[in-house]
Every structure is written in C-alpha cells, then in structure tokens.
Amino acid sequence: MSPLDLLDLGLIGLRTRPARAALSALGIAIGIATMIVVTGIPASSQAALVARLSALGTNTLQAVALPDLNPPAPLPESAVEMVRRIGPVTAGSAVANTHSPVRRNDRLEAGNGSGLTTLAARLDLLPTINARVRAGRWLTPATENFPAVVLGSVAADRLGVTDLPPGAPAPRIMIADRGFTVVGILATTPLTPDIDRSVLVGWPVARSELGFDGHPTVLYVQADEDRIEDVRGVLAETISPERPGAVMVTRPSDALAAKRATESSFSVLFLALAGVALVIGGIGVANTMVVSVLERRSEIGLRRALGATRGQIRGQFLTESVVLAAAGGVLGTALGVAATVGYASWQRWPLVLPAQSAALGVGGAIVIGVLAGVYPCVRAARLTPTRALAGV
Incomplete structure (x- = not known):
C-alpha cells in the first residue's frame, strides 16, 4: 500500500x-x-x-581612592580611558567631588549646603550607572561648558525644584558664588544613592568655574558578568600602576550571586x-x-x-x-x-x-x-x- x-x-x-x-x-x-x-x-x-537583578548592578564595579593615605594618591585624570582598555569592560565613566557648596539662592548663608555634594560628571555617566532623566535633559557637549546643572532626586527635593515644565523659566541655584541653571532632574538611582544627593555639572565648567583639578573621585565600570571578578582583580593596577594599593574597588553586587543562582x-x-x-x-x-x-x-x-x-x-x-x-x-x-x-x-x-x-x-x-x-x-x-x- x-x-x-x-x-x-x-x-x-x-x-x-x-x-x-x-x-x-x-x-x-x-x-x-x-x-x-x-x-x-x-x-x-x-x-x-x-x-x-541586572538593574541592581550585577555587572557594575566602583573604584575610589583611599581617603586616609599620606601622601594622598588621587585617581589619575586618564583613569577612565585606561580602564576602558580592559577587554571585558563594556562602559566606564566617572564623577569628581568639587567640594563646592550648594545653595537654593544667594540669600541663604554660604555654609548652608543642604547636605548636598557638587559633582563634576562625564557625559557618559547615565548609561554606565543605569540612571535616567525624570525631567528636563541630561548634559550635552554644549551645556557641559556652561553653568548648567542636573539635580539628583534628593537634591531636587531639598532645593525645592520638583519639576521643569516645558516653556517655563528654568530655575537657578547657587554653586559656590556662581549661579547655575537647572536643566534636568534625575530619577532615583538605586545603584548609586550618592548621585541622588548630588548636583552634577559638566567636567569643563567645573574646571573653569569651580577650581576642579581634573582628578576623578569615583570610577564606575561595567563589564561582562561572566568576567566581572577578573576585571575586579586587575582594576586597581590598571587605574594606578604605581600605587595599586591606594585604589579601593568594590566587590560585585550580591545581586550577581542571586542572579547566577x-x-x-x-x-x-x-x-x-x-x-x-x-x-x-x-x-x-x-x-x-x-x-x-x-x-x-x-x-x-x-x-x-x-x-x-x-x-x-x-x-x-x-x-x-x-x-x-x-x-x-x-x-x-x-x-x-x-x-x-x-x-x-x-x-x-x-x-x-x-x-x-x-x-x-x-x-x-x-x-x-x-x-x-x-x-x-x-x-x-x-x-x-x-x-x-x-x-x-
């Protein structure tokens, strides 16, 4: 058949x-x-x-200079570029503390900083720390050279800047003795709570207006999850070949172990x-x-x-x-x-x-x-x- x-x-x-x-x-x-x-x-x-779990930073490391060294050993100005040469590294960025006081307006006392930190930030910071803008916009190659500032979520609340309506005049705050225009507000960043309590300005304007010396304070690094431990093992030597012991690198997030399980x-x-x-x-x-x-x-x-x-x-x-x-x-x-x-x-x-x-x-x-x-x-x-x- x-x-x-x-x-x-x-x-x-x-x-x-x-x-x-x-x-x-x-x-x-x-x-x-x-x-x-x-x-x-x-x-x-x-x-x-x-x-x-990935949103909790399973592929993110932070590197900072140890604060109590004598003599001090700040991170090199070229630290981000050196870190990006590590093969498994997919992104790198940095911020730097300018030690400049922040005030809501010039009528407040100079010492009233509301517990906020002024950070110089690189333009590639947001994708590296998985942050996003809640209102307004992030710094651009144009605005990073001018007195423009982006507020963290906590900083915005403390400074009374809760929204940036389109078409409305942009609010201004005082950093040191210079007025800065608020161009953006960040959403909460669970990975980096320090960013929430900071005001962020461009790297060039921090040099020209706030006396910033160009040395980053914190490096943020993203790498392939499968090789995150390998990157951590060489990160300090890459950042500071002469004094690797002066660099402290955070261990991978506990969320990485949970994700692998x-x-x-x-x-x-x-x-x-x-x-x-x-x-x-x-x-x-x-x-x-x-x-x-x-x-x-x-x-x-x-x-x-x-x-x-x-x-x-x-x-x-x-x-x-x-x-x-x-x-x-x-x-x-x-x-x-x-x-x-x-x-x-x-x-x-x-x-x-x-x-x-x-x-x-x-x-x-x-x-x-x-x-x-x-x-x-x-x-x-x-x-x-x-x-x-x-x-x-």
Missing part, C-alpha cells in the same frame, strides 16, 4: 469513533500543553527576575509533572487502541481473509495510533503556547518560549503514539482469520 492508502486506512477507526478519538487526543493534548506551560512560564518568570535553577518538579501527564496521555491512547482491536476483530479477520498481510494490519493500527497522538500533540502545543503567551502578557513578563519545547511537543506526541500503538498493532496482526471471524 502507498503511504496515502495507509493513512486513509488508519483514519477509519478515528472517523467511526470520533468521541473516543477526541477524548484520547485530549489526554495527549493536556500532557503536551502542560510540558510547554511548565517550561515557558518559568522561563518567562526567570527572564523577568534576571532583568530586575536563579539562572542555574531548574524546575525539576514541574517537568516531572509534565512527564506524568504525558504518560497518562500515552496510556489513554494505548487503552483506546487495545479496545479498538477487541471491537474490530471481525474487521481484522475479514481483511486477513481477503489477503491482508500481518504487516499491513500492523501498519493500519500503528498509523491510527500515531495520527491520534499527533493530533493531540498539535492541539496541546497550540494550547500551551496560547496559555504561556497570555500569562506572560498578564504578568508583564518578557515572553520566553523555548523553541525546543514546541518542537518536542509534536515530536513527543508522535513518539508516544508509536510506543502506545506497538502492543495493539502486534496483537491485531497476530489474530488469525479463523479466530477473528469466530465471533461474527
């Missing part, structure tokens, strides 16, 4: 008993859908958690449940095929009497089993994907659907169909025409 004839013959049982076939396929579909859901939903949840965990229990569901579905298909063989003994005997070989009988019932399981696999895959997409969207998680899960959905169903149909098809093929027709 040709493959099309064999397929048409295998569909006879499914067409004559649609309710039973549908229930058997449903068992397989539930197993396949469970497998996809228990791999897709945890993967999406893991991706959301990893993204949150999350990525290495695996939902063994969920996969076991999916496996149980697949086995139950396979048993349902096997039971359906065994009952089908018992009910269709007269059909088997008649076909054998008309010359059908045992191989053709085996092929008929094995095809029926595989088609039944494949239909359940396709249905289960569709249900599993739809459930995963819907739940991930509801939770506002990034959708992560392992491609191998969808492929294994249909493939696993076919394998189950083959395994479940082996015994029934062998049993049907062993029936002799006389035994099969004896009860007719």
